[in-house]
Amino acid sequence: MPERHAVVAGAGIGGLTAAIALHRRGWHVTVCERAPEAPVTGAGIGLAPNALRALDTIGVDAVRATGSAIPVTMGVRRSAGQWLTRTGTADMAARYGIAPIAVPRPAFTAALAAALPPGTIRYGTAVTAVDDAGNRPIVRTEAGPDLPADLVVAADGIHSPLRRAHFPGHPGLNYLGETAWRALVDAPDLRIPAMSETWGRGQRFGVTPLSDGRYYLYATAVVPAGTRSADARAELRERFGTWHDPIPALLDRVGRLDPADVLQNDLYELAAPLPRLHHGRIAWLGDAAHAMAPNLGQGGCQAIEDAVVLAHLLPAGSRVGGAGGADGDRTDSADCVPAALAAYTAARRDRTDAVRLRARRVGRLGALRHPLAAAARDLAVRATPTRLALRGMDDLFNGFRLPG
Template identity: 80%
Template sequence: MSRRRVVVVGAGIGGLTAAVALHRRGWHVTVCERATEPPVTGAGIGLAPNALRALQAIDVDITRTTGSAVPATMGVRRADGRWLTRTGTADLAARYGLPPIAVPRPALALALATALPTEALRYGTAVTAVDDAVGRPVLRTEAGPDLRADVVVAADGIHSPLRRAYFPAHPGLRYIGETAWRALVEAPDLRIPAMSETWGRGERFGVTPLSDGRFYLYATAAVPAGARSADPRAELRRRFGSWHDPIPALLDRVDRLAPEDVLRHDLHELAAPLPRLHHGRIAWLGDAAHAMAPNLGQGGCQAIEDAVVLAHLLPAGDAGDAGDGGAGSDTIPAALAAYTAARRDRTDTVRVRARRVGRLGALRHPLAVAARDLAVRATPTRLALRGMDDLFDGFHLPDRPTR
């Protein structure tokens, strides 16, 4: 019996998680990535309890590679440093079974990539088209040769060419009105114990201790799409240099970085949910399926959930005839339909919620900001935690289809 073949388009976090999960279910996996090499720089990523449980479901312990240090507290502050809300991570661990952690994206990508056979990863391989998605797909690549697959996983990012090709009537992306800056810095001497996000008037600044001892910094501001400055370090200093400690000291570390090490991107979300997350034998996941604002820290977490659920629902890779018309292969369409049913509503709910939270953080009028801050401060911690239950406890593996 031959093995079923899956081609994953994109070696981001979601694509690599799908590749690992399907490899462990016996599939022959090929990952095609346009970039010529794995990322070595970049930002951090928060892994909430739901994402950590999804990784556990495929027997992946990323902390062996990334470390597992967690901050003592996490919460939201005002620009003068006053806490609006604060929660101990021990309380989160007690409620959800696991504390959230934050890791460097390159380290997470490496941890997933090393769980795959070396020959599964094809960097510098751009997929230009997928033909015959309803039958047995054929993938066209820039460099050739063509690849055949029983299933294609479209993890090709926020600008997903495959999404545009197969959902041409979809409205696509929408600018949410904010630009983000991201950077990783070394600052062990500052001894920052908390993961925090500070809200100002139309601006935010986040500080996240990473598992390797560095800090992931991010900032957002309401600016026109496409606006740029000559030096992002100077712009961050201008916008946030007068905010509470330790932000000025962290900006000193940012000043030591090369300008290109400060990432700047306009923020977009999918303007509407896709009608479904599959077409024929192509399944979309992560930003390609449901790009969302980063305000809940769930974009990567939902991509991981997608990948694990998709692999769980698909049949085992070494059962039945993996070619055309085999007795086992007819379960694939049902599995992809079940994937859409399991993931579309959950991910769109998270997408809408992330947008609403972002609107709160982006408020600019002084009276609106004062009312927002008062409301956040007045919310009891137990109610705030209860409001996260659907996110952090929302991951589960659905029943597999019988046909």
């Protein structure tokens, strides 16, 4: 039979992971990306044990691909510097079989792109619509030509045009009340071994060491949507410059950056779960499917899980026929695709929505502004034993499963 063709809308982490997983299942894959070229600047991303295990199942070694850093400790601090909670990554590795890592997002997406055949990714090619009225969707692009496909993967981001087009009654996005700044800075002399998030009153500041001596920094503040200052670097110094070391030193490095290298985005989540994660032969994943607050560091991790589960449930492409291990007894009929997408919704919708709701709750704790409420929060976090805090992450970090 002819080789099955999948078109992936979006070359972010979820889209590229889906492309790799489908390619290794024998599908011919075309990735359409709106941006004119691969990103060379950006921020960082943490890959939790669940995401690393998902990547392992498709043969992607994130540590080897990016030279990733494994921090010595992880935890939450107060603005004066006291630790509220702190966990050794060795303890996490012992509990979950693998430690979380931190990677520069541009390096990670470049490593994923390099795992695909040359010509797979078409930059400067925005998907404008999908006509899925027939048995084979037609993907319309600004650049042309139209692309017939057996499957369309909508990995087109938080503002997903394909989600809006095919779920017109959905309420869309909900502003979470915070804006976020992100940056990568060079500071090898600071030798910061811990990944930390510091909580103030309505403000947070995160520090993540990377393997190349740089640090991924992020900060949040409770402000009205659309709030912007003339100079984000100066605003960060004003908000966080008196917080504990090494934050002031890191902000000095932020001040040396080009203003365009300090990214600011208001935080949104999907206001309600989608009724399903598929429509016809289109499957949504990542932010397009279940945009969530970044407070658990699970947005990209859940996109990776989505991509791996989706490819696992789909029939193998013609290059590998049906002889693919546990999937070898599946029929090779094209009619398998709609059933596989229904199984994908069943496997992923509840888990991703539970993570979305949990991320929202954690964000509300971190954003508390009233001094008494913030003090009570800090006391509660500090009083929680490390073993209980780790146990509370079990459903996240051990929750990745390939459907049988």
